[in-house]
Structures are given as structure tokens and as C-alpha cells.
């Protein structure tokens with residue numbers, strides 16, 4: 028049995044079904060997908076027809092190092108037409124002034140190998156214009172802080188970074204570079220510097236950008252994530268003989284002689300079933316609740332550390348015309364309320380069709396807190412997001428035709444796991460119960476969607492090995508580029524020497 032139908036649970040169930048087992052997957056929500064679930068469509072009239080725009084938890088990027096997720100999609104012919112990211116802007120707002128520079132393609136297409144590829148940014152006069160003289164004086168300090176990530180691999184080795192946050196590292200950084208990296212972290216880790224654990228920051232840097240140029244190359248799904256990713260995954264599970272039960276909330280786990288008994292609520296009725304092996308694929312707050320409320324697991328679960336769940340706000344704005352800038356996405360720093368944005372008519376097929384027919388545009392902006400901001404009423408958040416977009420794109424003033432705000436429950440992971448057994452791992456302290464999810468400990472350097480996928484495969488492998496079946500291989504991350512590898516080797520040597528002394 029698999030409990031939880033987000034990407035991790037669906038991955039685990041599909042791998043079990045591919046080996047001829049018949050997994051039963053329980054998902055509490057009315058539809059599968061968790062943080063990549065699709066939602067209800069918003070409809071607009073235009074050019075004599077009705078246009079439907081399906082909502083989602085938030086648009087997702089599939090990065091260069093997502094080898095296991097990409098392999099899974101290829102094997103099942105899911106989302107074949109991934110859309111490559113082309114241009115990402117950095118917008119910095121100070122009052123009425125908005126500074127902007129393209130920052131993404133210069134890093135991934137740099138001619139200089141990692142970790143020196145960021146020098147590519149300095150070939151752009153617009154990037155220079157974003158910086159103050161203090162930033163130029165402070166560059167060596169910033170470089171030294173970034174290279175800290177070459178000396179530590181917090182996901183694969185124990186480090187003494189616990190309790191330290193990104194804010195500590197930022198202390199003496201110059202203003203605009205601090206704003207840039209803070210915006211990147213809010214966009215990537217959905218949290219502000221005082222909340223971002225230093226280990227999470229270093230893991231993010233290593234996985235997404237510092238070790239390789241192509242790690243920052245990413246793709247979008249060609250449609251909303253429910254339509255292009257989750258619905259086909261559910262169909263693949265069913266085609267291979269698995270069963271997916273939605274609206275089924277697991278309430279308690281009990282040990283039995285043969286394995287586990289899982290109790291769940293569905294349509295106001297209590298159900299229960301026994302399984303030889305159970306895979307827990309919940310978000311961190313839900314996993315903590317289930318394990319603490321089940322007598323068989325409560326005592327150990329009380330002693331574990333659990334990552335915090337974060338809320339997010341997703342604003343969508345429809346305009347009757349399109350912005351002049353051709354960048355399809357961006358991150359925001361300074362006094363912007365929104366943290367990042369995506370012009371969906373450049374990315375998703377159905378929105379592009381509407382744009383072609385009407386000339387209109389649709390932007391999705393994400394607000395990642397702080398919590399005091401997310402606690403504001405809907406009208407306030409919408410008004411602030413609208414003001415931000417119109418300040419950045421003045422040509423869109425008075426052309427807005429529709430807007431929505433979606434509030435996501437606090438299930439998103441504040442990325443804080445490390446290699447310590449204080450965090451729940453794929454192999455759990457309980458026999459016959461393996462765990463997966465983007466917050467679960469596993470010695471593989473991956474985050475978010477790729478972490479959900481790799482831990483999903485690993486959790487399925489634990490069940491397969493127990494049942495005498497052949498496990499699936501997990502594709503390793505591509506190695507660092509040669510200069511990054513050499514520098515990493517040297518810095519780790521220094522770290523070891525200092526520790527020995």
C-alpha cells in the first residue's frame with residue numbers, strides 16, 4: 028500500500044506496478060498530485076468561444092539534473108513536448124524605479140566552466156547597472172561564501188551547520204548581490220533568508236547551479252501539471268494493474284504479524300486493509316501527524332525532527348494585451364511583493380493558443396511569504412501583486428481583464444533535512460514501512476521534484492527487495508565540471524585538515 032498521491036507516492040506505486048505487483052494508493056484529496064496537482068479551470072469568453080485555463084498548485088520547472096524524473100517521463104511517454112526555459116529576468120524594485128537584467132541564460136550558456144560560470148553575468152552591461160560600488164568591493168566576500176558550498180555536501184555527509192541560517196551568511200554582503208541571492212532563494216526554497224537553513228542553501232546551490240553550467244538549464248511542462256504530468260501518471264499506474272483511491276485519508280497505522288494494517292476514512296466511512304509493506308508518501312506535516320497519532324509509531328516519531336510546512340500564494344492576472352519584454356519568467360527583489368513570475372502564454376500550449384487568437388497575456392506570480400504578508404486579506408494581496416506587475420510592465424496598465432488568488436495549504440517543505448538520523452529516512456525505524464517525499468533523508472543530492480522521484484523509487488525498491496523482486500536503478504547526478512571538482516577536492520582537504528587539528 029502507498030499512502031499519499033503526490034509525485035513521490037505516484038512514482039513509488041508506478042514502480043511497484045511495473046514489477047507486476049498490485050499496489051493500492053490512498054490519496055486524501057479529491058485528486059492526486061499534491062503540490063503538482065491540477066485544479067479547476069477558470070473560463071473566459073473571447074473571439075466567440077469559451078477559453079478554459081486549468082489552475083494548478085503552481086507552475087513547475089524541471090531542471091537539468093532531474094535525471095530520474097526525466098527518465099520516468101520518457102519511459103512512459105509522459106509530457107513529451109517539454110518547453111525549454113529561454114530567458115529569466117532579475118527585477119529589482121526601489122519605489123517607482125525598476126531595474127532589470129536577464130540573468131538565467133547567461134549563467135547556463137556561459138563559455139567559462141563551473142564554478143566560474145557566473146563571470147558570464149559580468150559580460151552584460153545591464154547586469155553591471157544593477158550593482159552598486161559596494162557590490163563590486165564586496166565581490167570577493169560573496170565569492171568566498173558561495174564557494175563554501177564546494178566544501179560541504181549537506182545531503183550526503185553530516186555537517187555542523189545545524190541552527191545556522193542564510194541570514195548569518197548574508198550579514199556582511201553588499202546590498203544588491205544580497206537582494207539577488209535572497210530573491211533566488213525565495214524563488215527556489217520558498218523562504219526568506221532568516222528562515223533558510225544554511226545546509227538547505229548549500230544543497231540548493233550545489234544541485235541547481237554551482238557545480239555545472241547545465242544544472243541551471245530547465246524545462247517547463249507543456250500544459251498545467253495536472254494535465255501533462257499527474258493524470259498520465261495515474262493512468263500508467265492503473266494500466267499496470269495498480270489501484271488509486273482518492274478522497275481516502277489514512278488515519279492510523281497498526282502493526283500486524285504479516286506487516287501493517289492501514290485505517291482510512293473515505294465518504295464518511297472507516298476502511299482498513301492489511302499490507303505486507305507500506306510506503307508513506309506524505310508531506311512532512313501530514314507524515315508527522317499520522318506517525319504521532321498511531322500507537323505503533325508514536326514514541327519514535329516524537330523523537331524525530333520534522334521540517335516545517337510552508338504556505339504559498341499564487342496570483343494569476345489576465346491582460347488584454349501582452350508585455351513588450353520577451354523573457355518568459357523572472358525573480359523579484361527589493362520592494363516587490365511577488366517573488367517570481369511566469370508568462371504562461373510563452374509556456375503552456377492552451378494559453379499560447381488564446382494569446383494567438385486574442386493578443387492577451389497571462390502571468391502567474393508566486394508569493395512565498397513572510398507569513399505576516401500571506402495573512403493579509405485576498406484583496407490586499409491581489410492589489411499588491413497587480414501593482415507590482417503594472418510597475419514592471421507599465422504598458423499593461425488598464426488592460427487587466429481577470430484575476431485569481433489561490434492559497435496553498437502549509438504543506439510545502441522548508442528544506443532543512445541533512446544526513447543526520449534525526450530526520451526520517453527512506454528506510455524507516457519500522458520494518459516493512461519505507462518513506463518517500465521531497466523532505467525525506469536519502470544520500471542522493473537532489474531537491475524537490477527530483478527528490479520526490481528518487482525517494483519514491485528508493486521506497487519502492489525497499490518493498491521490492493523485501494518481496495524478493497528486482498529493484499530499479501537510481502540514476503546518479505552528473506558529476507561537477509573539472510574546475511569545480513578540483514576546487515571541491517582542495518576545499519574539502521582544507522576542511523579535513525582544520526577538523527583534525
Ligand SMILES: Cc1cc2nc3c(=O)[nH]c(=O)nc-3n(C[C@H](O)[C@H](O)[C@H](O)COP(=O)(O)OP(=O)(O)OC[C@H]3O[C@@H](n4cnc5c(N)ncnc54)[C@H](O)[C@@H]3O)c2cc1C
Nearest residue numbers: 031033034035055061062085087088277313464465475476
Ligand atoms: C508553488 C510551488 C512551486 C513549486 N515549483 C517547483 C519547481 O519549479 N520545481 C521543483 O522541482 N519543485 C517545485 N515545487 C516543489 C514540488 O512541488 C514538491 O517538491 C513535490 O511536488 C513534492 O512531492 P511529494 O510527493 O513529496 O509531496 P506532496 O506533493 O505534498 O504529496 C503528499 C500527498 O499526500 C497527501 N496526503 C496528506 N495526508 C494524507 C493522508 N493522511 N492520507 C492520504 N494522503 C494524504 C496529500 O494530499 C498529497 O497529495 C514547488 C512547490 C510549490 C508549492
